[in-house]
Amino acid sequence: MRRRFLALVAVAIAAALAGCGGGGGSALSDSLAYIPKDTPFAVGIATDVNGTQYDNVNGIVKRFPFSDRIVESVKQQIKAQGLDYDKDLKPILGNEFVVGAVDARSFVGDGSNRFVGALKAKDSGKLEGLVKRDSKKIGEEHGATLYQGQNSTDVVAVKDGTLIVAGNRADLSAALARADGGSHVDASAFDSALDGLPEDSIVRGYFDVAKLLQSNPGSADARKVKWISALRTLGFTASAEKDAIDVDFNIKTDSSGLTDADLPLATGGAPAPVITRAGDIAIGLRNPAQVLKFAQSTAQAVNPRKFGDFETAKAQVGKQLRIDVDKDVIDQLNGDSSLIVSTDGKFAFRATPKNPATFAKMVTKVGKALPRIARTFGTKNIGVARPKKGESFYAVATPEGESYVFGVVKGEFVLANDPKRAGQLAAGTPQEVPGGRGSLTTGSDARAIARRLIDKAASGGRGGLAAGAFVQPLGQLVGWVTTSTSGMRGTLKLTFQ
DSSP: OHHHHHHHHHHHHHHHHTTSOOOOOOOHHHHHTTSBTTOSEEEEEOOOTTSHHHHHHHHHHTTSTTHHHHHHHHHHHHHHTTOOIIIIITTTOSSOEEEEESOHHHHTTOSOOOEEEEEEOSSHHHHHHHHHTTEEEEEEETTEEEEEETTSOOEEEEETTEEEEESSHHHHHHHHHHHHSSOBOOHHHHHHTTTTSOSSOSEEEEEEHHHHHHHOGGGTTGGGSHHHHTEEEEEEEEEEETTEEEEEEEEEEOOTTOOGGGSSSOOSSSOOOBOOOTTSEEEEEEOHHHHHHHHHHHHHHHOHHHHHHHHHHHHHHHHHHTSOHIIIIITTOOSEEEEEEOTTSOEEEEEOOSSHHHHHHHHHHHHHHHHHHHHHTTOOOOEEEOOOTTOOOEEEEOTTSOEEEEEEETTEEEEESOHHHHHHHHHOOOBOOTTOOSSEEEEEEHHHHHHHHHHHHIIIIIOOHHHHHHTTTEEEEEEEEEEETTEEEEEEEEEEO
């Protein structure tokens, strides 16, 4: 019965998205009363299918071909359950369906399936009728009526028009007892983790990152990293506009003891510009040196032995080139950088060195010494072609058949595994992402990316004409992340035409 009801809720919402109808209102506090106060994860799923969010999603769905088939498919699923959407399901919907984990240990993967969910029905009578349809009453507990499926051992509870489900009977009983006490999540705590995020959303929830890290013995080394140990909560939402779907997040950290240098990304609101290429994912990153330094400090904490090997290798390279890798390479990369990545693994990276002339000399050293450096680490037969007159790129071929190019072009360092992309990135002009801010941004043509994926699938004999029409409404995929010692705030938006 528990699984069947959850499936019915999912079908009902799908029906609303497909254009079949809706409800309204909110009873978040009543549902959260069944979720443990120290839950590491809680999410609320809107079921107000008459609300703006579902209207917006419905409008987006209708932009796609075959949406009428989706409507018909959903209707058939509802009929197959012997139900009428308007009479049996729609009256129940309207409030948030809340789900939370019982404890951190089970959530991180011990396989115990421990969760609690609650939905306060808009029409309690319709809820009772739906539950009784294929289940029997087996008793009462803490003012709730317990029902068990006719052909299963699943048990659900109904109290004051609220349906309560859990992963097992013991957790269901605990949830009912919890609602009568005070050790449960309240609406203010739930909303606190979502500060700064859209209030009107289809899905909203949070992770208690600190609890998850503390409950996982394997995270002890990672928590030696100051920023990771300072993590507190991760709030997230998914919301719909008339022509876009937004996913937003807000990571909160304990700022005491943190400095800007401890963060994985550079601070500041100035947006990192991107260089776009049709069909590729485009990323802008300000101060990649900070990312590299954070990666090194994390590696040192998580696996000191392997990091020691890395440091030894880095020192060997520096000795052969007569440079300090940290000062002459990493510290030089503190400006803007751009990355483009294709769906088939091709990439090109461009960064502005602090001192382009000095960096170019270092790159020349690397190009000349690369075969010798490779032999030092046991790799033979590395082929290196130096740039000819008027050219800028060194070309590298590995024994495994991989190839790379790198060089400094007009003061910009470029590294790629595809010469064509390297040239385009070197010649490109960085542009700001519309509405973007922060040291990490992305701006890509979602339709072109989808078409490239479809073309690749079609070449394998699966066909792509119908799918090509399906992605026609896709627009831009844009996003950004801002960082401070208090946390991270970011968004990813997919637009539709």
